[in-house]
Amino acid sequence: MPLSECKMIDLPKISNQQGNLTFIEGSNHIPFDIKRVYYLYDVPGGAARGGHAHKQLHQLIIAISGSFDITLDDGQAQRTFHLNRSYSGLYVCPMIWRELNNFSTGSVCMVLASSVYREEDYHRDYAQFLEACRSGE
Ligand code: TYD
Numbered sequence: 796m797p798l799s800e801c802k803m804i805d806l807p808k809i810s811n812q813q814g815n816l817t818f819i820e821g822s823n824h825i826p827f828d829i830k831r832v833y834y835l836y837d838v839p840g841g842a843a844r845g846g847h848a849h850k851q852l853h854q855l856i857i858a859i860s861g862s863f864d865i866t867l868d869d870g871q872a873q874r875t876f877h878l879n880r881s882y883s884g885l886y887v888c889p890m891i892w893r894e895l896n897n898f899s900t901g902s903v904c905m906v907l908a909s910s911v912y913r914e915e916d917y918h919r920d921y922a923q924f925l926e927a928c929r930s931g932e
Contacts, residue, residue, distance in 0.1 A: 798869040827853040827909040853909040857884040861902025868892040870928030
C-alpha cells in the first residue's frame with residue numbers, strides 16, 4: 796500500500812478542569828479492529844526501534860507521553876512524522892518500512908494493532924522488503 800495511505804488521525808479529546816480524556820474505538824476512529832496493544836517505554840537516549848515492515852498488519856502509533864520521530868518508507872518514498880500529542884496517532888498501513896528514533900526521556904509509544912503478534916508477518920530485511928514491494932507480494 797502507498798505511503799499516502801499513512802496519515803495522522805486526530806482522536807476524540809474530552810477536556811475539563813480536571814484534565815483530558817481520549818478514547819479510541821476500533822473501526823470507528825481508526826480503520827481497523829483492535830486485536831493487540833503494546834507499548835515501548837524506558838527507551839534509552841539515542842536508541843532506534845522498528846527497522847521492519849509488516850505484510851498485513853495495520854497499526855496506530857501514539858506518543859502517549861513525550862515525543863519521538865517515525866520515518867515511513869513504502870519502497871519508493873519516505874516521510875518523517877514527529878509524534879508528540881496523546882490525542883493524535885499515526886496510522887500505518889501494511890507494507891510500510893518504519894524506523895523510530897529521537898525518543899525523548901520518559902516517552903511512551905503505544906501501538907494499537909489489527910492482529911495478534913505473528914513473526915511471519917514481518918519483513919525484517921530491507922532488501923527483501925523492496926523485492927516484495929516490486930513484485931507486489
Ligand atoms: P519488534 O516488533 O521488533 O520491536 P520494535 O519494532 O519496537 O523494535 O519486537 C521486539 C521483540 O519483541 C521481538 O523479539 C518480538 C517481540 N514481540 C512480541 O513477542 N510480541 C509483540 O506483540 C511485539 C510487538 C513484539
